[in-house]
Amino acid sequence: MSADKPIQILCYGDSNTWGTIGEWENPKLPTKRYAPQNRWPCVLQERLGAKANVVAEGLGGRTTIYKRNGEEWKCGETYLLPCLRSHRPLDLVIIMLGTNDLQVKKDITAEQLGDGITRLIDIIQTDPTCGSGFKPPKILILAPIEVRPSAPEGRVEVYDKFRREIGSELSRMFPEVYCRIAKEKGCYFLNAAEYAQAGPADGVHFDPGSHVRLGNAVADFIEKHIMKEL
Numbered sequence: 001m002s003a004d005k006p007i008q009i010l011c012y013g014d015s016n017t018w019g020t021i022g023e024w025e026n027p028k029l030p031t032k033r034y035a036p037q038n039r040w041p042c043v044l045q046e047r048l049g050a051k052a053n054v055v056a057e058g059l060g061g062r063t064t065i066y067k068r069n070g071e072e073w074k075c076g077e078t079y080l081l082p083c084l085r086s087h088r089p090l091d092l093v094i095i096m097l098g099t100n101d102l103q104v105k106k107d108i109t110a111e112q113l114g115d116g117i118t119r120l121i122d123i124i125q126t127d128p129t130c131g132s133g134f135k136p137p138k139i140l141i142l143a144p145i146e147v148r149p150s151a152p153e154g155r156v157e158v159y160d161k162f163r164r165e166i167g168s169e170l171s172r173m174f175p176e177v178y179c180r181i182a183k184e185k186g187c188y189f190l191n192a193a194e195y196a197q198a199g200p201a202d203g204v205h206f207d208p209g210s211h212v213r214l215g216n217a218v219a220d221f222i223e224k225h226i227m228k229e230l
Contacts, residue, residue, distance in 0.1 A: 006050060006051055006052050006053050007051065007052045007053070007091040007092060007227070007230055008052075008053050008055075008087065008088075008089060008090045008091050008092070008132070008137075009044070009048075009052050009053065009054045009055065009090070009091065009092045009093075009094065009222075010055045010057060010083070010084070010087050010090050010092070010093045010094065010137075011040075011041040011044070011054060011055065011056050011057060011058070011094045011096075012057050012076070012080065012083065012093060012094065012095050012096075012097070012120075013057070013058045013059075013062070013094075013095065013096040013097055013142075014058060014059060014060060014061065014062040014063075014096070014097055014099060014100055015031070015058065015059070015060035015061065015062075015204075015205060016040075016058070016096065016099075016144075016145070016196075016205060016206050017039075017040070017041060017056060017057070017058030017096060018033065018039075018056070018058030018059060018060055019033045019034040019038070019039035019040075019058065019211070020032070020033060020034075020060055020205050021033065021034055021205065022154075022155075022198070022199045022200075022201035022202040022203075022204065022205035022206075022207070023155070023201055023202065024153065024154050024155065024201045025155065026155060026157075031060060034208065034211060038208050038211050038212065039056065039211055039215075040196075040206075040210075040211040040212075040214040040215035040218065041054050041055075041056035041058070041215065042054075042056070042215070043211060043212055043214075043215025043216060043219070044215045044218050044219050044222075046215075047215065047216060047219035048219055048222065048223075051227070052222075055087050057083055057087075059074060059079075060074075061074045061100055062074050062075075062076050062079075062097060062100060063075055063076055063097065063100045063101050063104050063105075063116065064076045064077065064097045064098055064101055064115075064116025064117055064119065064120055065077040065101075065115065065116040065119050065120070066100075066101055066104045066105045066116065067104070068104050074100075076097050076116070076120060077116075077119055077120065077123070080120055080123050080124070081123060081127065084123075084124065084127060084130035085129070085130060088129065088130040088131070089130070089131055089132040089133075089137075090130055090131055090132070090137040091131070091132055091137050091138065091230050092137055092138050092139070092140060092222070092226060092230075093124055093137050093138070093139050093140070094139075094140045094142060094218065095117065095120055095121075095139065095140070095141055095142065096141075096142035096143075096144055096192060097116070097117065097120070097144070098113070098116060098117060098143075098144045098174055098178075099144045099145075099147065099162075099171065099204065101113075101116055102147065102162050102163065102167040102170055102171060103161045103162050103163070103167070106163065108170065110170060110173055110177075113170060113173055113174065113177045114177045114178065114180070114181045117141060117178060117181060118181055118185070121139060121141075121181070121185045121187060124136055124137065124139055125139070125185070138187075138188065138226060138229070138230070139182075139185075139187040139188065140187065140188040140189070140190060140218070140221070140222075140226070141178050141181070141182045141187050141188065141189050141190070142178075142190050142191075142192045142214075142218070143174040143175040143177075143178040143179070143189070143190070143191045143192055143193060144171065144174050144192060144193075145171070145192055145193045145196050145197055145198055145206070145210075146168065146171045146172050146193055146197070146198070147159070147162045147167050147168050147171040147198070147203060147204055148168065148197075148198050148203040148204075149164075149168075149203050150200060150201060150202050150203040151200035151201070154200055154201045154202055154203070155201060155202040155203075158202040158203055158204055159203055162204070174193075175191040175193060179191070188221070188225060188226060190217065190218065190221050192214055194217070195210065195213040195214045195216075195217045196210030196211070196213060196214045197210055
């Protein structure tokens with residue numbers, strides 16, 4: 001990578017990449033979004049400055065590979081290849097997905113928890129046309145945060161959608177499962193739960209401080225571990 005050429009980064013995720021604000025009541029209007037300076041991909045861009053171009057591709061409800069009737073377009077597998085081709089040539093793809101798998105595939109087990117992220121990695125690694133120099137981009141896997149109960153005065157029904165204690169327990173397994181897969185597939189790994197947490201309104205969406213901490217942590221990781229290899 002030329003020293004004066006910015007690296008191309010794609011952040012592929014769900015509502016926590018889009019920047020959804022957790023609301024205390026079920027919103028009747030489209031969901032609200034944090035200001036750009038308070039979304040982790042934008043924090044990442046600000047930190048890296050001219051060294052990178054960061055594309056934020058977040059979508060509320062996006063899964064890894066699972067489809068919900070009537071919302072097939074929220075399947076991460078379906079949109080990934082068009083997304084890669086739209087933003088090519090890419091040097092790095094950052095993926096933070098899996099939380100919505102817990103509510104769409106109601107019978108998902110611990111053994112199946114890594115199936116979706118594995119499939120997405122395979123799509124990227126077998127498409128050299130989306131990367132610079134006719135080789136696939138590098139991949140950084142972010143393990144999603146823990147799903148928690150909301151505060152009593154918050155949206156308690158959200159916890160039900162994620163199978164309550166079952167979904168919460170599965171969400172706590174993401175770091176171990178994703179770390180193992182990242183090593184097996186030759187990807188980078190970072191545990192988002194070390195820097196981010198859900199706010200009390202719904203127990204799923206980042207609080208504002210989480211976006212800033214995660215954006216800075218990802219920037220630190222890229223500068224320390226990835227920049228030198230590009």
